[in-house]
Amino acid sequence: MKKLMTLMLLLAMSSMSFAQKNEVKAIEKAIKNANYGDAKSAVASAEALLGSMDDKLKAKFYYLKAQALYADGQGSDANIDEAIESIDNLKTLESEMGKLKYTSEANKMTTDMMNAYLTKANKAFTNKNFKVAAKGFEKVYKMSPKDTMYLYYAASSAVSEPDYDAALDYYLQLKNMGYRGERMLYTAVNVETGKEESFGDKNQRDFSVKAKLHKDPKDEKSEAKTAEIVKNIALIYVSQGENEKALGAMADARAENPDDIGLLLSEANVYLKMGNKEKFKALMEEATEKDPGNAELQYNLGVLAAEGGNADQAIKYYEKAISINPNYVDAYNNLAVVILGGEAAIVEEMNGLGTSAADNKKYDELKAQRSQLYHDAIPYLEKALELRNTNLDAAKTLMNIYSALGETAKFKEMRAKVEAIEASAAGN
Template identity: 35%
Template sequence: MKTKFKIIIGLLFFSLTTFAQKDQVKILKKIYAKEIITDADLVDYKKNATKYGDVAIEEEDKVYSEFYKSILPILEINALGANVTTMQKANFINMETISDLSSGLNGTLDFEKKTGKKLYTDKINETIRNFKPIFWEYVVVLDGQKKYKEVSQAAYLIYQLDKKDLERLYIAAEYALRAKEYDKSIQYYNELNALKYTGESTTYIAKSKVNDEYNAFSSLAERDIAVKIGTHTDPKIEKTPSRTGSIYKNIVESYIAKNDIPGAKKAIVDARLTNPDDTSLILTEANLYLKTEDFDTYKKLITEVLAKNPNDADLFFNLGVISSKSKDGQAEAEKNYLKAIQIDPKYRNAYINLAVLKLEGETKLLDQMNKLGTSPADSKKYDVLKAKREGLYKSALPYLEKAEELFTGDADIKSTLLNVYNALDMTEKAKALKAKK
């Protein structure tokens, strides 16, 4: 009898729980479906959503319980009416809101896809379409506050809500790198590569006669119709180049920042295999070897890039810097700096580095001069060393004067040139330079 009694009590409890669940779900469904939601509805909704979650045992109940909880901020915004302001909406949108929605809505979509019972699928997709711009406004605010880690997190959550929107995943990766969240940036960039994202796109635009602003059209045909009927003029095509090279570059940079050189080298090998002719990837590989001070490999790779792009002043400048570090590389460094100036006559750092190159050895000469005594023999040696030192100054002078002419007001250039003038006893030129503003 006792056993039967326990079973009856258990069945009764189960029946009461099931009945309560059904009653809670009925109330939640009713409020969710309303076009106009009152404050009283929200109180009722919160109370029943909590109760439903407390007694949810079956998978279906757990899924829908999370759905009803996650959708609450959307209902709260809708309850503010048609004239709700952006500021009012922002009060309900934060990282937790977006995270809960991403989890709750995606969980429901996955469950309904698995069971074939599409109770809320269409409504969820509509909600995502309508509210994604509002979520993105929150991301823009975070960006304005320079909260790059949070921007990355929020962008990734929004991508989770709409996995067709790979731009959000790309932004999540970019901001993870900015925030020095290197593991995340590698994860997101690799996810983009796995999805064969390039970022390459073509946009069809034309100028509206209403406000003289350019509007984008979904297709070439749609834009041409607008031009034909006279609502728009000045049709154009805007192309966004592929981001593949920069994605691989940033993966490598993330590994380097983690001080994971083997990981960086593997990543660049994979990148070069995928895009063997991408010069930006060759440059990335070159910079990797530069960081590891493998200057020979660096020069080899830069030379490879220059064969494809012989008018890149920066590359010649970089080669100059590397050459100047080797024991007998001064002549090669000078040649590369001059080539950079030939390509870009206003290449400030090339002029400065040429002057520095010419002045190399000046400290050694000065030390030797200071060690000499006052004997006739030492005096002769002093004069020889002094002449050599003046020769260094005179060889650097044309580059410093040209730099000062091009970049008048540059404090570093002016100071260095004044020192050279004084060393060469060029008093008048020193006075004139000092008088310059």
């Protein structure tokens, strides 16, 4: 009786093994005939028997499943996710077995999938279809986790969509893995055009220099993306009303990189978004101490001072910005705005005067003060217009000032300038 039971058990096992192989063969046959619908159905049937398959057959199943779901590039996004998972399972299994029978072919399939999705993602990004681009870059990253830059591209695309929930997920993954995003940039000057150009790698650049097509080669490391990533995490948290999480993200990053100006500015920006201008100002001042030659920092402090009603301090910051960068158009504009901001109080006082001799004398004094404001503002407005000849606000303000000062020739000249800028803008 015992021998009979053993024989029955062997027959049952043999029958199950036969069924497993038949199901796997059915997948293989459907794939060879490019009948991917039947292949997927066969995958579902074979998967029910996966637990009792031996490793050799299981490896083949994982490979065929990936092929069936990929469907020669026709698989859906959900199918591709499953295909990637099946390839990962295959690689893990064959690595444990010590025999890479299907892994090589699976790698070729992965390369095909990566190229297809990368092309699709790049095209979508160029066409500003950021949602499709984000999903595409995410797929490429899943296929090749070592290429973390694709997860960064996915995050950037999601922010541009904007899809903040997806972007936050991507950015948190990048932050947790310590992604910095630094890479070497290989450039050289085109001998014919005189313009600096970038190369895909050092060998290409060096070959072109050796061929005398380019000159002045430079190797430079790109800036790290750490500050940008943490800043975006924090700003997304702020947009979601999660201010404490936002500040926590910034605090963690700054604790690791206390001298990073980018992170300091990002934290300041978070406080500004939260409406805490005092903390923003304090951090901006800290940044100027660390980087005194940064014109933009001085300019932003000028904006803060102007908003706070401190005209003298605002002028000081704007002048500092201009001393660092003599071509800072916005600093010239804002300097003129701050100077002319004193006009309202003068006009109000003029309008409140009576007709007595003393009032008439005071009126003339105030009128002279207003004229002096105009003369003080003119050089900054003229410089702003010189640096940006389409600066309509500067041109209109100058036109009105010349009119108020009675400088007819300059008024007519500036009126023609205003009309030309407006006509150009309307034509575009």
